[in-house]
Amino acid sequence: xxxxxxxxxxxxxxxxxxxxxxxxxxxxxxxxxxxxxxxxxxxxxxxxxxxxxxxxxxxxxxxxxxxxxxxxxxxxxxxxxxxxxxxxxxxxxxxxxxxxxxxxxxxxxxxxxxxxxxxxxxxxxxxxxxxxxxxxxxxxxxxxxxxxxxxxxxxxxxxxxxxxxxxxxxxxxxxxxxxxxxxxxxxxxxxxxxxxxxxxxxxxxxxxxxxxxxxxxxxxxxxxxxxxxxxxxxxxxxxxxxxxxxxxxxxxxxxxxxxxxxxxxxxxxxxxxxxxxxxxxxxxxxxxxxxxxxxxxxxxxxxxxxxxxxxxxxxxxxxxxxxxxxxxxxxxxxxxxxxxxxxxxxxxxxxxxxxxxxxxxxxxxxxxxxxxxxxxxxxxxxxxxxxxxxxxxxxxxxxxxxxxxxxxxxxxxxxxxxxxxxxxxxxxxxxxxxxx
Amino acid sequence: xxxxxxxxxxxxxxxxxxxxxxxxxxxxxxxxxxxxxxxxxxxxxxxxxxxxxxxxxxxxxxxxxxxxxxxxxxxxxxxxxxxxxxxxxxxxxxxxxxxxxxxxxx
Numbered sequence: 001x002x003x004x005x006x007x008x009x010x011x012x013x014x015x016x017x018x019x020x021x022x023x024x025x026x027x028x029x030x031x032x033x034x035x036x037x038x039x040x041x042x043x044x045x046x047x048x049x050x051x052x053x054x055x056x057x058x059x060x061x062x063x064x065x066x067x068x069x070x071x072x073x074x075x076x077x078x079x080x081x082x083x084x085x086x087x088x089x090x091x092x093x094x095x096x097x098x099x100x101x102x103x104x105x106x107x108x109x110x111x112x113x114x115x116x117x118x119x120x121x122x123x124x125x126x127x128x129x130x131x132x133x134x135x136x137x138x139x140x141x142x143x144x145x146x147x148x149x150x151x152x153x154x155x156x157x158x159x160x161x162x163x164x165x166x167x168x169x170x171x172x173x174x175x176x177x178x179x180x181x182x183x184x185x186x187x188x189x190x191x192x193x194x195x196x197x198x199x200x201x202x203x204x205x206x207x208x209x210x211x212x213x214x215x216x217x218x219x220x221x222x223x224x225x226x227x228x229x230x231x232x233x234x235x236x237x238x239x240x241x242x243x244x245x246x247x248x249x250x251x252x253x254x255x256x257x258x259x260x261x262x263x264x265x266x267x268x269x270x271x272x273x274x275x276x277x278x279x280x281x282x283x284x285x286x287x288x289x290x291x292x293x294x295x296x297x298x299x300x301x302x303x304x305x306x307x308x309x310x311x312x313x314x315x316x317x318x319x320x321x322x323x324x325x326x327x328x329x330x331x332x333x334x335x336x337x338x339x340x341x342x343x344x345x346x347x348x349x350x351x352x353x354x355x356x357x358x359x360x361x362x363x364x365x366x367x368x369x370x371x372x373x374x375x376x377x378x379x380x381x382x383x384x385x386x387x388x389x390x391x392x393x394x395x396x397x398x399x400x401x402x403x404x405x406x407x408x409x410x411x412x413x414x415x416x417x418x419x420x421x422x423x424x425x426x427x428x429x430x431x432x433x434x435x436x
Numbered sequence: 437x438x439x440x441x442x443x444x445x446x447x448x449x450x451x452x453x454x455x456x457x458x459x460x461x462x463x464x465x466x467x468x469x470x471x472x473x474x475x476x477x478x479x480x481x482x483x484x485x486x487x488x489x490x491x492x493x494x495x496x497x498x499x500x501x502x503x504x505x506x507x508x509x510x511x512x513x514x515x516x517x518x519x520x521x522x523x524x525x526x527x528x529x530x531x532x533x534x535x536x537x538x539x540x541x542x
Contacts, residue, residue, distance in 0.1 A: 175515045176513060178511075310515075371474060
């Protein structure tokens with residue numbers, strides 16, 4: 001089924017005629033016609049995609065693995081998780097649990113020559129002596145560099161380039177408290193061909209502000225996993241860290257006009273955030289107990305407090321356990337905080353190309369939808385116009401798709417269409433056609 | 437004859453004691469889409485870390501929802517389910533259970 005905005009645009013035109021001269025200045029505005037068409041259906045929690053110029057799409061399914069959809073629609077299963085069937089090969093260390101599994105995928109900027117993909121996944125290969133409790137180091141989120149075979153049907157080489165991002169091994173006394181919580185997991189190639197890896201706090205209070213642990217961080221590394229030479233984290237921090245103090249970053253992209261990185265991350269019963277990243281900056285999330293006026297917290301994690309299991313005014317929680325704590329001098333203030341609500345912002349992608357008309361350059365942001373304690377569920381894709389300094393917004397328009405889903409993954413394709421993965425199991429291609 | 441009356445009485449007593457009547461699957465479908473769809477996905481197929489809830493017996497779904505409604509915890513997402521189940525009436529639960537028993541995502 002295709003979904004088109006033609007009807008609503010016709011309605012808008014009719015309204016404009018009625019209003020007459022008061023909207024004369026709106027004449028000539030280039031509002032694109034959008035159309036959403038499913039390219040794949042019946043998938044198992046598709047998480048992320050990367051699309052090539054010829055229309056070939058690589059995509060991940062959280063508990064299954066990496067596959068390729070050729071431009072003729074044929075699907076080839078390339079690299080599976082442990083226990084999966086039908087894939088050319090399976091990584092016996094790769095597993096899924098709760099929110100964790102195979103997540104982000106990005107193609108090397110020289111993919112046509114080297115056939116390299118970068119894939120984030122959970123793995124038990126690097127647990128070592130850790131992972132016996134939730135209160136110790138547990139390395140379980142990795143980034144793999146996969147070199148595909150000549151026909152791209154299998155993996156010719158796998159090199160794990162980041163092996164020490166922390167993972168939550170056991171359940172804890174929190175909402176969404178199962179193992180595998182808060183992995184971040186989006187990977188993108190940024191300016192200069194460097195790889196950006198978005199992380200989460202894995203329900204471990206000390207993670208976001210820790211100088212050594214990579215949980216709750218955004219990394220900027222080269223394609224071998226080494227730190228970018230210009231990363232500027234505080235003294236004593238791991239040199240791969242670009243920014244720290246994050247909760248759960250599932251969206252990251254780079255503004256076309258200046259290359260500036262922006263993240264989208266979930267809030268804790270309040271304050272989903274878009275943030276303009278500053279090299280070495282602090283996003284201000286610090287869910288440790290016994291700091292900032294807080295006492296002990298369940299399982300040493302204050303992230304949902306106070307009264308974490310009960311309905312409470314989001315503003316009260318935001319004051320007690322802020323997403324962006326202003327006590328930090330190196331705080332990166334949020335560009336936008338979803339009016340203080342948490343509805344589950346996930347992936348984000350800047351809309352590129354003149355075909356997007358007046359929406360060109362806006363940040364498309366997927367919202368999964370979480371209705372807790374009176375908050376509207378809010379499943380949608382927002383198109384956010386961000387100010388040039390990145391510190392605020394000019395306005396937001398909901399993408400008029402005509403349907404609501406759990407929008408998990410968004411990425412632009414080379415033909416300037418937007419690909420969208422939903423938790424329900426579809427991947428859509430959203431095209432925009434400018435009217436001028 | 438006395439045996440027949442006894443059997444009817446027993447059946448009536450069981451229905452009254454459990455508070456259960458046959459659910460209305462259509463009403464359950466409507467309620468599911470208002471309250472459950474956003475997390476558990478279409479037709480209860482499950483989505484992301486939220487489990488599949490369709491294909492279970494009416495008794496199973498009823499038991500779980502009543503337990504959540506009473507505040508019992510079993511599983512990491514219990515707080516969410518307790519909050520969602522709290523306003524459900526017996527009739528709502530029966531309707532949801534009837535709908536989810538045969539719900540299928542095509």
